[in-house]
Amino acid sequence: MNGDYKTQITERVKEGVNNWVGELKTKHPELLLTRQWRALWPRGFEEGHNVVPVVTSAKQGQHLVAEASFVLPASMELDLDALELSLKDEAYASGAQVQAASEANDPLGTLSSLVRGINGFLESLAGKQAPVVSSDPLSTINPRPFSAASPLSIQRPWESHALQDITQVEDIRQAMAKSPYLPEWYATISSQKVADDLLTRLAEGYLHQRSLGRTSGLKDYFELYTAYLKKENKVHEFCSYKGKPVKLDDRGFCTESYCSKKPFQAVCPRTSLRFGAHPDD
Numbered sequence: 001m002n003g004d005y006k007t008q009i010t011e012r013v014k015e016g017v018n019n020w021v022g023e024l025k026t027k028h029p030e031l032l033l034t035r036q037w038r039a040l041w042p043r044g045f046e047e048g049h050n051v052v053p054v055v056t057s058a059k060q061g062q063h064l065v066a067e068a069s070f071v072l073p074a075s076m077e078l079d080l081d082a083l084e085l086s087l088k089d090e091a092y093a094s095g096a097q098v099q100a101a102s103e104a105n106d107p108l109g110t111l112s113s114l115v116r117g118i119n120g121f122l123e124s125l126a127g128k129q130a131p132v133v134s135s136d137p138l139s140t141i142n143p144r145p146f147s148a149a150s151p152l153s154i155q156r157p158w159e160s161h162a163l164q165d166i167t168q169v170e171d172i173r174q175a176m177a178k179s180p181y182l183p184e185w186y187a188t189i190s191s192q193k194v195a196d197d198l199l200t201r202l203a204e205g206y207l208h209q210r211s212l213g214r215t216s217g218l219k220d221y222f223e224l225y226t227a228y229l230k231k232e233n234k235v236h237e238f239c240s241y242k243g244k245p246v247k248l249d250d251r252g253f254c255t256e257s258y259c260s261k262k263p264f265q266a267v268c269p270r271t272s273l274r275f276g277a278h279p280d281d
Contacts, residue, residue, distance in 0.1 A: 005045075005078055006039070006041060008078070008080060009039070009052065009068055009080075009083065012080055012083055013066065013068050013085050016085050016087070017037055017065060017085070020065060021033060021035055021037055021056060021065055024063075024089060031058045031063060032059040033057070033058050033063055033065075034057045034058075035056070037054055037056040037065060038054070038055060038056070039052050039054050039068065040052065040053045040055060045072055045076075046072065047072055047073065047074050047076070047241075048071060048241040048243055049070075049239075049241065049244060050069065050070055050071075050072055050243075051067050051243070052069070054067065054068060054088075055092045058091075060091065061091065061092070062092040063089075063090070063091060063092055064088045064089075064090050064091070065087070065089070066085055066086060066087050066088055067085075067086045067088060068083060068084070068085055068086075069083075070082055071241075071242060071259075071260075073260060118201050118202065118205055120232075121205070121225055121228045122208065124228060125209055169203045169204050172203040172206055173202075173203040175218070176199055176203055176206075176218060177199060179218050181218050181219040181222050181223075182222065183222050183225075183226050183273065184272050184273055185226070185229075185273040185275045186199075186275070188274040188275045188276075202225065206218070206221055226273070233277045233278065234275070234277065235274065235275055235276070236273070236276060236277060236278035236279075237254075237271045237272070237273060237274075238272055238273070238274040239254070239259075239268075239270055239271050240270045240271075240272065241270045242259065245274070245278050245279055245280070246271060247280075248271065251267075253266070253267060254268045254271060
């Protein structure tokens, strides 16, 4: 995408932004908004969903007045008719500022909610799982060394114990952290403290459930917990192409009304689970 596209986008949104800034100046005279707005262009546009913030100067710093969004196809040919302008009225915070605020404010409340959720999740396992033989590491049945599950048989210190000897939460926690079955949404938790504490509590729960004979392995355990989080609206589907949360139907098909990447009557490979509730729920 070149400078000419930037000019075309600016011309496309100019009238709408100018009118909106005029309304905001009347609505918020104390903010001392200026009419000299500007678009904050990224260093490079990518295939898929792109969002360009439009800001103007204010008494307390930059003020977000609009966002121009569009989906860029693989050909990198922009369809100006598909350009969307969303009017905004809020102090502007960069992505880094938003991330810092999230990590500063979310952990305690989020962790508290997750802990309560884990308690409910563990209670839901009672009577729903019968012990079965599993090829999954940390299986309750048919104990064997962890290294047998590694295609390269790579030995690590914590893998040398037979399963019946692994009775410590930290050992199970390490196994979970390195497990190929660790859910994809786990990596999207922005706070490392929340992620670490959640894994510890999952390990505690797993050890307890294993002692009761209610879990067959990490794969089943993680799948059941993910299903529980979906039910509790703690995770949501996210589209990497459009760069936004989406919803799937009962078959797992994307419900977006139009998307050039959405397959016909099939599960879209561009969606994945992310931590947090869907913004529309």
